[in-house]
Amino acid sequence: MTVARIERAERPAEAHDVRILETADLRDSLRQGWADFVAHRGDLIFVGIIYPAVGFLAAVIALGGPLIPLFFPLAAGIGLLGPVAASGFYELARRREQGLPSGWSHFFDVVRRPSFDAFMAVTGLLLLIFFAWLVVAMSLYTALIGPAPESISAFATRLFTTPEGWTLIVLGNLAGLAFAALVLTVSVVSMPMLVDTDVDARTALHTSRMAVMANKGVMLRWGVIVAALLVIGSIPFFVGLAVVLPVLGYATWHLYTRAVVR
Template sequence: MIRNTVFPSDTIDTEALPAVRRIEPAHLRRALRLGWDDFLAKRGDLLFVGVLYPLVGLLVAVVTVGDRLLPLFFPLVAGLSILGPLVAAGFYEIARRRADGDEAGWSHFLDPLQPARRHGVLAIGAMLIVLFFAWLLIAWTLYEATLGRLEPQGVEGFLRALFTTPEGWTLILLGNAAGALIAALTLALTVVSVPMAVDKPVSGVAAVRTSIRAVTANPGVMLRWGLIVAALLVAGTIPLFIGLAVVLPVLGYATWHLYGMLVER
């Protein structure tokens, strides 16, 4: 059961923030079911959009196969999830229009970039791009401080050093810890903010503040949602990122419905 009166908006804000709700794990399952329903209803004209993201992943694989850039392969692939909420803005719009009983199709996918709403979406997008490059900088710094000292050569040498040396295991542990922190930060900043910016004209600051408030009101449930998203994204990369063509639209639709459960529209 959603509790409606928890964490009302701050009265001292120059831009009024909506009230956020406390939700339960059952709402996550409901959001995923609704997201799947949206995907089944709209898969014909949106499936190829989901394929774009796997193609980007394959491009990353091609670009980073080299002695110098190879250490950035995994950070680049993992870091694409930071930009995922921005890519999903079109799916939020389709789900919004379908939920409101409006016409929903490919022609509306770029509606979030219309003048009335694009400022919030673009502001959050700029924030995510900065976060993406910050993650790459962190990943490269960790590599240079650990495995980079061994100067492994080629793919085989890199993998051997990564899994058979203390420096390699240190990189794995520190890299995954840093990645988990970045992922948690991305979730807190965007789980509500991007859908909110798609839903109505709002500043990026107000949308991000609302997202943080929604996450702090539901820390356990949001942690579970983050783990679900991570698991589905990993599953979607097997094999060759093809599964993301289904996972990304479903998660996009589901996140829209989760936003409606967390925030009073």
């Protein structure tokens, strides 16, 4: 790997240097992420269930009334908050890298990191993006189809058997891709960086953006891999996320260590 040479006019002064990545870095990051998961699975399978449980609860609530149209946006939008849920796995990977104890009791040690305030600031940004996605998704549904349906069957009928429903599927997926790309750019480096080092939110966000801009093709492939694994992990009822989320959390940490000059 080589360090990306970015002109000062294009590179914010506070951003850290970033490296040029290759597809092999993605494979190695996933391999190391799986190794971390295997090493900790006895301790962390319980922790890994917390996140899918929240997703399942959100889906149940959405299916219980006027929020039925938000079922798919909620299911898809869970991935937008994945970097926040994975913060404990970044911390465990950091501790393992440094030869420190890294059992489940250290999962929430991220709150003791010196950049935790900045971490919460970026978390707030990701929450805003998540709620903006829900607003856009509901607005599209209302504009194309109308009021919320009375039942799940009525919702499915409108969605899959009408031209408006298929238009909603296409536009909703395009909007979802835009939000996913935004979250990837914002978080792929910034969240593990804030767990790893004492920097402010601005520095972490700028560095994340520069890493993505310097590795557009590789990061696009990483985004596709993440999306595919999250979809697989969400079927059925989000239970697979108990494995997918830790693996992706650890793998993202290893990708970060390759992408940024620490």
